[in-house]
Amino acid sequence: MKLKIAIQGIKGSNHHQVAKEYFGDDIDLVECMSFDNLVDRLLDGTADKGVMAIENSIAGSIIPNYALVYHNNLHIIGEHYLNIHHNLMVLNGCEIKDIEEVRSHPMALLQCKDFFRDYPHIKLVEDVDTAETAKSIHEHGWSTIGAIAPEVAADLYDLNILAREIQTIKNNATRFIIVKTKNKELPKNEINKASLRFVTSHKRGSLAAVLNVMSDCYLNLTKIQSLPIIETPWKYAFFVDVTFEEYEHFDKAKSLLHIMAEDFKILGEYKNARI
Numbered sequence: 652m653k654l655k656i657a658i659q660g661i662k663g664s665n666h667h668q669v670a671k672e673y674f675g676d677d678i679d680l681v682e683c684m685s686f687d688n689l690v691d692r693l694l695d696g697t698a699d700k701g702v703m704a705i706e707n708s709i710a711g712s713i714i715p716n717y718a719l720v721y722h723n724n725l726h727i728i729g730e731h732y733l734n735i736h737h738n739l740m741v742l743n744g745c746e747i748k749d750i751e752e753v754r755s756h757p758m759a760l761l762q763c764k765d766f767f768r769d770y771p772h773i774k775l776v777e778d779v780d781t782a783e784t785a786k787s788i789h790e791h792g793w794s795t796i797g798a799i800a801p802e803v804a805a806d807l808y809d810l811n812i813l814a815r816e817i818q819t820i821k822n823n824a825t826r827f828i829i830v831k832t833k834n835k836e837l838p839k840n841e842i843n844k845a846s847l848r849f850v851t852s853h854k855r856g857s858l859a860a861v862l863n864v865m866s867d868c869y870l871n872l873t874k875i876q877s878l879p880i881i882e883t884p885w886k887y888a889f890f891v892d893v894t895f896e897e898y899e900h901f902d903k904a905k906s907l908l909h910i911m912a913e914d915f916k917i918l919g920e921y922k923n924a925r926i
């Protein structure tokens with residue numbers, strides 16, 4: 652049976668591209684209009700695995716997704732980096748002077764705002780997905796609306812690309828995580844990266860002590876992100892990514908961190924996609 656892969660968005664989106672690159676073409680897509688909906692499809696068994704954006708090299712972390720992974724007991728089983736290419740696309744025959752508004756995902760709009768300073772007549776409107784607007788333009792024949800989307804969306808929905816690579820910073824990449832409801836899939840000798848979540852006390856040096864343990868166990872800290880604990884005002888959880896050469900080093904660190912940190916949880920053990 653084909654794997655059922657949940658993505659945020661529809662065919663032609665960046666999540667769709669990641670699903671194809673990570674799993675291949677022989678998959679069934681489960682299109683979800685929000686990350687919450689994606690998680691629901693995993694929990695109810697509609698999807699086997701999910702693709703979820705977690706951080707962008709320009710805009711930073713997608714903080715709510717950290718909370719979604721933790722609170723729904725999802726497991727990170729892999730990661731994938733995608734170079735992002737934003738293109739302005741419209742109905743065939745339309746020109747940029749005809750466009751009154753451009754719609755796309757908020758992150759895409761943010762990454763392309765400098766381009767539109769030269770076109771003050773164009774209103775930027777947030778939409779749920781990059782490819783969703785492209786599909787709607789095709790279906791409804793909107794001649795005054797443009798979309799910011801990957802090139803594949805123009806091919807899928809028969810649109811014309813007016814301007815390519817309109818993102819402000821050309822070296823623009825997004826990290827995606829692969830999630831499921833069950834734990835790791837790889838043998839220990841193939842695992843060299845992990846995502847962790849923990850809480851520290853308010854005592855002076857408590858976070859530094861945890862980070863020192865990681866260093867002493869030969870773990871390389873590649874990401875740290877704090878997130879407020881809603882139930883406890885002014886207390887924060889830390890989400891951390893670490894890489895390592897030997898699983899035994901990580902195993903030792905785990906045993907120490909379980910003692911030193913509060914609410915220590917392993918969100919995933921997987922293969923480093925940057926190697």
